[in-house]
Amino acid sequence: MSAESVLPWGRASRFAGPGAGWSEVGTGLAQLAAAVGERHHGVPLPSGDPLAVLAAVADALGPERIPESGVGPATALARLAELVAAYGLDLTHPLTAAHLQPPPLTVAVVADALASATNASLDTYDSGPATLAIEQWTINALARLAGFTETAGGVFGPGGSYSNLLALLIARDYTAAGHGVNTRQDGVGGLHRPIVLCSRIAHFSVHRACAALGLGEAAAIPVPVDAEHRMIPEALNALLTELGHSHTPVAVVATAGTTDFGSVDPLPALAEITARHGVWLHVDAAYGFGSLFSDRLAGLLTGIERADSITLDLHKVGWQPAAASVLLLADQQRFASLSRSVAYLNPDDDVEAGYGGLLGQTLQTTRRPDVLKVAATFLAYGRNGLGAMLETCHDLAGYAERRIAAEPQLELVAPVTLTTVVFRYRCEDLDLDQVNAELRRRLISSGTALIGRTQVRVGGSGEPRTCLKLTLLNPETAAADIDALFDELLRVALEVESEALEQSDEMATIHE
Numbered sequence: 001m002s003a004e005s006v007l008p009w010g011r012a013s014r015f016a017g018p019g020a021g022w023s024e025v026g027t028g029l030a031q032l033a034a035a036v037g038e039r040h041h042g043v044p045l046p047s048g049d050p051l052a053v054l055a056a057v058a059d060a061l062g063p064e065r066i067p068e069s070g071v072g073p074a075t076a077l078a079r080l081a082e083l084v085a086a087y088g089l090d091l092t093h094p095l096t097a098a099h100l101q102p103p104p105l106t107v108a109v110v111a112d113a114l115a116s117a118t119n120a121s122l123d124t125y126d127s128g129p130a131t132l133a134i135e136q137w138t139i140n141a142l143a144r145l146a147g148f149t150e151t152a153g154g155v156f157g158p159g160g161s162y163s164n165l166l167a168l169l170i171a172r173d174y175t176a177a178g179h180g181v182n183t184r185q186d187g188v189g190g191l192h193r194p195i196v197l198c199s200r201i202a203h204f205s206v207h208r209a210c211a212a213l214g215l216g217e218a219a220a221i222p223v224p225v226d227a228e229h230r231m232i233p234e235a236l237n238a239l240l241t242e243l244g245h246s247h248t249p250v251a252v253v254a255t256a257g258t259t260d261f262g263s264v265d266p267l268p269a270l271a272e273i274t275a276r277h278g279v280w281l282h283v284d285a286a287y288g289f290g291s292l293f294s295d296r297l298a299g300l301l302t303g304i305e306r307a308d309s310i311t312l313d314l315h316k317v318g319w320q321p322a323a324a325s326v327l328l329l330a331d332q333q334r335f336a337s338l339s340r341s342v343a344y345l346n347p348d349d350d351v352e353a354g355y356g357g358l359l360g361q362t363l364q365t366t367r368r369p370d371v372l373k374v375a376a377t378f379l380a381y382g383r384n385g386l387g388a389m390l391e392t393c394h395d396l397a398g399y400a401e402r403r404i405a406a407e408p409q410l411e412l413v414a415p416v417t418l419t420t421v422v423f424r425y426r427c428e429d430l431d432l433d434q435v436n437a438e439l440r441r442r443l444i445s446s447g448t449a450l451i452g453r454t455q456v457r458v459g460g461s462g463e464p465r466t467c468l469k470l471t472l473l474n475p476e477t478a479a480a481d482i483d484a485l486f487d488e489l490l491r492v493a494l495e496v497e498s499e500a501l502e503q504s505d506e507m508a509t510i511h512e
């Protein structure tokens with residue numbers, strides 16, 4: 001790749017200008033693809049001990065200092081592409097099934113390059129008009145899909161954790177205003193014992209948000225869940241009734257698609273209760289929102305239209321490169337607590353004349369147009385295209401569930417709701433927590449398959465046990481790949497089991 005492109009007006013440039021500069025990006029990508037092709041490990045993760053893998057990458061980069069003079073773009077990019085190919089993760093591999101981290105759609109990756117190439121920002125009109133309008137269009141389309149009315153608004157952000165933080169910040173300020181307290185100006189001191197209620201298995205970002213917002217993690221009150229890992233409405237009602245007078249409930253956080261089980265809290269019942277108690281209802285649908293793309297699965301989210309705010313992550317079910325998270329508010333006016341007038345960005349007279357932007361709807365200033373990849377995906381595949389992809393992943397999870405049921409050594413720990421399957425390996429005379437943890441590490445270090453792990457109270461009671469988890473987000477994975485994954489898992493499990501038994505025999509001999 002040459003270091004410079006020739007612009008339409010005949011000047012050479014090293015910058016990604018529209019036209020010639022962008023085609024230089026395309027040429028560069030084609031050259032990267034060639035470099036990757038030669039070095040790609042062809043498995044989900046590189047094999048080997050994690051510290052050795054990290055050290056190999058660091059070694060290849062050389063001394064830890066910025067070089068005094070560069071090697072030029074082509075060599076620099078080829079070197080990095082080779083490192084990523086040889087030591088990185090391949091999310092498109094059919095035996096990659098650990099996290100809510102999907103293979104990214106090609107159309108989204110190209111649109112993301114466009115986002116980088118424009119380097120537009122969403123804070124003001126003059127930092128990028130087109131993408132400002134594209135974000136509004138996409139937010140409105142998502143709000144409509146959620147069942148919100150015309151009063152709704154929303155904003156893109158760098159992840160579900162951030163969207164949850166923003167939701168709780170807005171809920172905190174809104175609730176405080178109802179008690180005559182201005183938290184934005186005066187802090188949380190004037191709020192009487194603020195609490196946030198969420199299920200016992202809500203995402204940890206809710207607790208972190210409570211800490212960041214000055215409420216403290218102890219303000220997150222855990223509500224019990226039923227055997228299907230869903231918040232128990234009666235328990236929420238009892239807690240709100242008991243604590244409602246002595247505390248200030250800032251929000252109830254319902255989860256639509258828990259990270260481990262995909263379980264969805266009973267939204268209609270929770271909406272009834274929060275309405276009755278006058279408490280903000282936030283739905284963390286980071287994982288589950290994509291169900292609305294599918295006619296078959298959309299019913300899971302009935303009631304979401306009654307939320308005050310919704311977090312959704314299209315870098316999970318949505319097949320976007322990270323990040324593509326959105327916070328939707330049922331009432332756009334409630335963004336008011338984030339409004340900000342900055343002399344050099346959005347002075348009032350400029351805003352009145354139409355030169356404003358979205359600075360006042362988020363905590364970010366410079367904000368990249370992540371929306372471009374999302375809009376490109378929606379236009380390219382439509383709701384049906386995305387729905388079909390989700391349904392294929394849901395079918396794969398069902399297939400894995402049946403394979404687990406058919407294997408005497410495997411125990412299904414939770415039924416499939418969306419695209420995760422939680423299970424564990426069972427054997428006699430060994431600590432199952434250790435065996436399952438070692439089994440997963442062994443799969444990772446061999447590089448052959450990548451699966452997840454978590455802790456679950458098996459059967460709903462007792463101590464949490466180490467379990468294994470598949471998160472299936474690749475619709476190009478086939479049933480035969482799922483079988484290959486389980487074959488490999490069972491092979492390695494036997495290896496782990498027999499080694500552990502040998503070791504415990506040795507221990508027994510030593511102690512004799």
Ligand SMILES: *Cc1c(COP(=O)(O)O)cnc(C)c1O
Nearest residue numbers: 159160161162203259284286287
């Ligand atoms: C993934 C997830 C989050 C966090 O989202 P990030 O984009 O990883 O920050 C929050 N809530 C739930 C339920 C999730 O699954």
